[in-house]
Amino acid sequence: MAAYLNRTISLMSGDDPGIRGPSLAVGDGRSLRDSSPLQIFVKAKKKINDIFVEIEDYVRDAVAYVQSLQQERSIVKSDDAVQVEGYIVKVKGIRDVLMRDHMKVAFFGRTSNGKSTVINAMLREKILPSGIGHTTNCFLQVEGSDSGESYLVTEDSTEKQNVKSVGQLAHALCKEKLGESQLVHIYWPKDKCLLLRDDVVFVDSPGIDVSPNLDEWIDRHCLxxxxxxxVSNAESTLMLTEKNFFHKVSTRLSKPNIFILNNRWDASASEPEFLDEVRAQHMERAVSFLVKELKVCTQKEANERIFFVSAKEALQARLLEQKGQPAHSKNKTPIQPY
Incomplete structure (x- = not known):
């Protein structure tokens, strides 16, 4: 799964040379959709869901049987019975995910680590407000609009608020005075972004270091x-707040697919003599976190889930590409495409 998503992110972001071929012209929506690896993902989810329907039946039968034996303490301990009952919730959570026809990608990290900029870079357009003077203060879900219009819909409302620019979006979000756990749906024209055209949904979040309501976040937006x-800061290291959040997530979901982006890797250009050493240190800690602490993947899989990026540089390069200008300056710092 990790290797597949790794390639998918690279391909759909446009960094794979095959995405620029004549058979995938931007105006040919059907060719783009049929050629996308994400369609394989959607079809696979439907087949897997059928399997989990049967698994849920087996689990419910097992729970009923264990409950019937609970009075016999010598056969079934109470802790074991509770553990078996908990499997129903986990299987239901998996089925809820599999029943959807889109891929939901949720971004988390500390305040000002560049989550919004990362999403903008992957979308190849500055959709979410980011940069100095702006911090995301609620959950923002970016998804494709079939109507060609750009608008937002706040939680508990059906009113469409037209949005024509990032500045207007920032003003609208500020005006709403939303709570940190609330969700705003941002609809952006699918013909402007390959990822949105393939029903990928991006969720931006407030900094996990500023809220005590992590359990509520997980229940409402993560399951x-x-x-x-x-999204971590390559200029520092993985922090306890980041680790604690994903420990909570891993207790609620069976082996969640977690990727780590070491953002602001361009800062390493100022000290090139330490670049390899710092990179190895980040890799060691990130792999240890995924493999030994969370136990969500193997070491080989973990190596395919860790990236070193500069979201700001990637976004600037892709905006220049759209204007027909050279995308990259003479930067000797190796930045992974995503």
Missing amino acids: DADVFVL
């Missing part, structure tokens, strides 16, 4: 996510 992306 149906297909992929989690931890």
Whole structure:
């Protein structure tokens, strides 16, 4: 799964040379959709869901049988009975994810680590407000609009608020005075972004270091996510707040798909003599976190889930590409495409 999503993110972001071929012209929506690896993902989820329907039946039968034996303490301990009952919730959570026809990617990290900029870079357009003077203060879900219009819909409302620019979006979000756990749906024209055209949904979040309501966040916005992306700051290291959040997530979901982006890797250009050493240190800690602490993947899989990026540089390069200008300056710092 990790290797597949790894390639998918690279391909759909446009960094794979095959995405620029004539058979995938931007105006040819059907060709783009049929050629996308994400369609394989959607079809696979439907087949897997059929399997989990049967698994849920087996689990319910097992729970009923264990409950019938609970009075016989010598056969079934109370702790074992509780553990078996908990499997129903986990299987239901998996089925809820599999029943959807889109891929939900949720981004988390500390305040100002660049989550919004990462999403903008993957979408190849500055959709979410980001940068100095702006911090995301609620959950923002970016999804495709079939109507060609860009608008937002706040939680508990059906009113469409037209949004024509990032500045207007920032003003609208500020005006709403939303709580940190609330969700705003941002609809952006599918013909402007390959990822949205393939029903990928991006969820931006407030900093996990500023809220005590992590359990509520997980219940409301995380249980149906297909992929989690931890955006960390490459200028520091994985912090306890980041680790604690994903420990909570892993207790609620069976082996969540977690990727780690070490953002602001361009800062390493100022000290090139330490680049390899710092990179190895980040890799060691990130792999240890995924493999030994969370136990969500093997070491080989973990190596395919850790990236070193500069979201700001990637976004600037892709905006220049759209204007027909050279995308990259002479930067000797190796930045992974995503």
